[in-house]
Amino acid sequence: MARKISTEAIHGHEYRDRERGVFKVPIYQTAIYEYPDSATGEPRLSDRGLDLKYSREENYTVRALEKILAKLEKGVDCLAFGSGMAAIAAAYLSKLSAGSKILVPLECYGTTQELAQNLSKFGVKCILARSDTNEFLERLEDGISLALVETITNPMVRVADVKEIAKRCAELGIPLIIDNTFTTPILYNPLEDGAWIAVHSLTKYIAGHNDVVGGAIIVKSEEDAKTLWNWRRKLGSIMSPFDAFLTIRGVATLEARFEKQSRSALEIAEFLEDHPKIERVYYPGLSSSPYKSIADRIFKRRLYGGVLSFKVRGGQREAIEVLKSTELIKPTPSLGGVESLLTYPIWTAAKNMSREQMEMLEISENLLRLSVGLEDVEDLKEDLDRALSKI
Numbered sequence: 001m002a003r004k005i006s007t008e009a010i011h012g013h014e015y016r017d018r019e020r021g022v023f024k025v026p027i028y029q030t031a032i033y034e035y036p037d038s039a040t041g042e043p044r045l046s047d048r049g050l051d052l053k054y055s056r057e058e059n060y061t062v063r064a065l066e067k068i069l070a071k072l073e074k075g076v077d078c079l080a081f082g083s084g085m086a087a088i089a090a091a092y093l094s095k096l097s098a099g100s101k102i103l104v105p106l107e108c109y110g111t112t113q114e115l116a117q118n119l120s121k122f123g124v125k126c127i128l129a130r131s132d133t134n135e136f137l138e139r140l141e142d143g144i145s146l147a148l149v150e151t152i153t154n155p156m157v158r159v160a161d162v163k164e165i166a167k168r169c170a171e172l173g174i175p176l177i178i179d180n181t182f183t184t185p186i187l188y189n190p191l192e193d194g195a196w197i198a199v200h201s202l203t204k205y206i207a208g209h210n211d212v213v214g215g216a217i218i219v220k221s222e223e224d225a226k227t228l229w230n231w232r233r234k235l236g237s238i239m240s241p242f243d244a245f246l247t248i249r250g251v252a253t254l255e256a257r258f259e260k261q262s263r264s265a266l267e268i269a270e271f272l273e274d275h276p277k278i279e280r281v282y283y284p285g286l287s288s289s290p291y292k293s294i295a296d297r298i299f300k301r302r303l304y305g306g307v308l309s310f311k312v313r314g315g316q317r318e319a320i321e322v323l324k325s326t327e328l329i330k331p332t333p334s335l336g337g338v339e340s341l342l343t344y345p346i347w348t349a350a351k352n353m354s355r356e357q358m359e360m361l362e363i364s365e366n367l368l369r370l371s372v373g374l375e376d377v378e379d380l381k382e383d384l385d386r387a388l389s390k391i
């Protein structure tokens with residue numbers, strides 16, 4: 001019987017040094033390996049059959065993390081990178097060439113979109129479409145070479161029908177990247193629905209402690225692992241052994257963290273919905289959310305992640321006042337870690353959007369995005385209440 005996700009998150013690295021009695025994964029802080037293997041005189045190979053001579057290509061600590069992530073995402077293999085963007089860049093480069101068309105969501109992580117647009121200097125055309133409406137499905141018919149979608153959009157936390165998008169991509173033979181950062185394998189496994197690859201910013205929930213920057217690609221075939229391994233080798237974008245060690249330590253508690261963060265986020269969303277200083281709350285777990293039914297159909301569990309957005313009564317001045325006034329909750333644009341973080345989307349996620357695009361997506365000057373951490377939920381509500389009382 002396949003082991004469950006929380007077991008694999010702890011034991012899935014498969015590391016065991018029986019001779020020394022060590023089962024915690026050490027940090028293999030080495031740039032080089034004996035090559036050829038001095039015992040056999042043959043080229044040294046990693047367990048995936050690729051060259052093991054240099055840590056820009058392969059590293060035992062990184063490899064242990066990759067085994068865990070491949071199991072969590074129900075893939076064949078995984079490649080860990082120095083950041084989520086490094087993973088996305090390798091995926092783009094491996095599939096695109098002059099004349100290709102890439103389709104990315106209008107509302108998604110800004111740098112993912114910006115990189116796709118910057119590829120125009122190499123003759124790649126970037127098309128933007130809303131992933132939470134039929135527009136994305138319709139644009140797939142435009143001779144698309146590669147598509148990327150995020151499970152939950154940023155910053156409005158809309159749930160895209162990734163199952164339908166994956167199905168249509170499979171019918172049209174379009175490789176689809178699903179960025180599973182917001183949902184994690186606790187809620188969704190993109191490869192099971194036919195995505196070409198799943199990608200993660202490990203910086204967020206997987207590492208989970210706001211002290212590591214990392215990324216990963218999980219693949220369904222050894223062929224894809226080899227191709228992307230070669231891109232990572234050429235780009236020099238492998239994760240460092242120390243960051244892999246911290247991520248192995250972080251991912252072990254993923255399920256417990258994600259569950260608590262999701263439950264606290266729902267409680268805070270409900271609290272804010274009833275708050276007199278709040279105009280509107282956006283969270284797919286709210287019964288008032290138009291995205292709850294999609295989330296309940298797509299997600300494996302009745303959890304909706306730790307990120308919510310809300311509009312304060314007033315404008316930019318009031319939003320910034322709240323951002324400045326929380327004490328526990330820190331103002332910074334990341335998510336998924338143990339600390340609760342508040343961010344002002346029009347300065348971050350929506351920075352490159354036109355006014356029309358922002359209006360279409362309902363991103364306004366009174367919008368704030370909250371990533372709920374692991375603090376006591378009562379303390380968080382009190383912190384928000386105190387900050388909101390200043391406006």
Ligand SMILES: Cc1ncc(COP(=O)(O)O)c(C=O)c1O
Pocket residue numbers: 083084085086109112150154179181182200201202203213214215334
């Ligand atoms: C959904 C999503 N994908 C990818 C990235 C990029 O990851 P990284 O910051 O680790 O490069 C981010 C970063 O915020 C993100 O939110």
